[in-house]
Amino acid sequence: MRVEIWADVVCGWAHIGKRRLEKALASWEGEPVEVVWRPYRIDPSAPARAVPMADLLRDPVADEALRACAPGLSPTENRARVAGVAAAEGLGEQWGSEWRASTLEAHRLIALAYEKGGAELQDRVVERVLRAHFVDVQDISDLAVLTAIAAEAGLAEEAGYTGEPSLETLPGAELVRELLLVGKAKGVRTSPTIVANGLALEGAQPPEALREFLEDAARHTPRRLPAEVERLRLAESLLDQRDPLGTLTLLRPLMAEHGDDRGVRLLAARAYFASAQLNRARTALESLVAESPDDSYARHLLGRTLQRQGRHEEAASHLTLAAAMTPDYGTD
Template sequence: MRIEIWADVVCPWAYIGKRRLETALASPAMSARDIEVVWRPYLIDPTAPAEAVPMEPAPRDPMVDDAAGRCAVDAPTTVSPGTADDGVPVSRIAAAEGLGPNWGAAWRSSSHDAHRLLALAHEHGGSTLQDTVTEHLMRAHFVEGQDISARDTLRTLAITAGFAEASALLDTDAADRTVRELRLIGKARGIRTSPTIVVGDRALAGAQPPDVIADFLATASPARDAPEEVGRLRYAESLLDLRDPLGALTLLRPLLDEHGDDLNVRRLAARAYFTSAQLGRALEALEQLVEDLPDDSYLRLMLGRTLQRLDLHEQAAPHLKIAAAMTPEFA
């Protein structure tokens, strides 16, 4: 069974959640199962600076407050911002999970490169190496007060974790696209909290207690195997529904390169071009689609609206008329 943890390495609840998951997996019922834990990227603070700044002034920053809202427990039995137990310091909860004795991040910065390192660790050494690197990153950030956005820090942590190859890879764009695509996939799958544990189609949000995690895992079913191309198409469509056409196009790019003749790929790309106001590309794609599928009323409608937005009203009129005739609600 594959367990995916969608989390940000700079989210304190992600580190606490890691310990609680480890406790759940150490139970006799879980330890007998074949389980793989994979860490996936989630950013609680997308606006964090590339160069680290001291954490002390951060609480006065509303963007940091917003980031804290995406890093939560969401469990009534444990402490979470906004609950009745709000006054209990996170450091006390961390200490109860064996984290410390010192606790507290010293720096606010982008965690993108840290997520690149985790993606590279999984690519080169599988889930075991990735989990080791995750532990080193989180301990460095929360216990040792290191700046894990600094390349030198990341290189040192990677070498200490047994991943010396990362030293050279971090100076390239290796895994950059992987991380960006995974973040989009997380968005498409509805990930809104760090950490979120996902098994198959079920998700458990927040750093839940070990017994809650164990119950979740006991009733979870592995994901159904499906071609990667099918997943990309579904996630791209979900992003369009979430009004993120550029994200959809990012996921569609490999499909357009490899399966550019597939009608489903072409239709979705045309929708994304239209929604993102790339009207020239939308027009080209829709004209070809309407030629191939002249009886598709929705394609006619989109083509007509694209022509309207290009101020080509006379050319738009017949397509809109045909679309309305075939599907009256398009009138």
């Protein structure tokens, strides 16, 4: 059974949750479990160059946001509370983040570790990244720090690279961007979120709750969709969340491999329309309408596209026909 942990490596609860899951798995007697880490960003606006956390805590805007995370506690009090929980989980007395760091590059290393060496290599990398941030007080947005972690974890040996790997020259950026979109499409909203067999558990829950979750997941048999159908559904979920550019990113391989599929083309046209790429939307919709003149939705969307382009006479004919086929479209 695959257990995915969607988490950010600057999230203290992700570090705590890792230890708690390890305790839950230590007494697990069910089917073999593969733990895979997936990216989530709790601070997507973090600067590319890390800044001391003390500076962040002096920022009134950040202070207000941090207070909302733990009502009734100041950011300093909340940090002390989380550090106490971490100490109780065996993470050490001197534990805590000192840097506000972007985690994009760390997520790239973690994703690359799984792609090249599987769950065991990825776990070694994740453990070292978390330790670097919370225990060794290192800047995990620094490529030199991450390159050293990759070398220490054995990425070169596992992946078959010659020499010490430098993160500057290794792939993975596109993979992370796509995984972040997949998490968003799946509804991941917090770090950590544990997903297994279609079930999800939010937060760093106690080992007992995690074992119960694993038992439920092991009994659950989700419907397995073909990879192409799953990707299409995820892309549509992003459009429903008003992320048309994310939709187009997930659609890219489907458009390359299944460019004749009407469902793929229609979803792409909707995303083009929603992202104001009106020429592309018009081209796609004109083709769809020519193939299926009775597709009232495609015709309606073509009319709206032409309308936004100022081509009102052309738009009117399509909108009128669409409304005749589907009266609800006449009320837009």
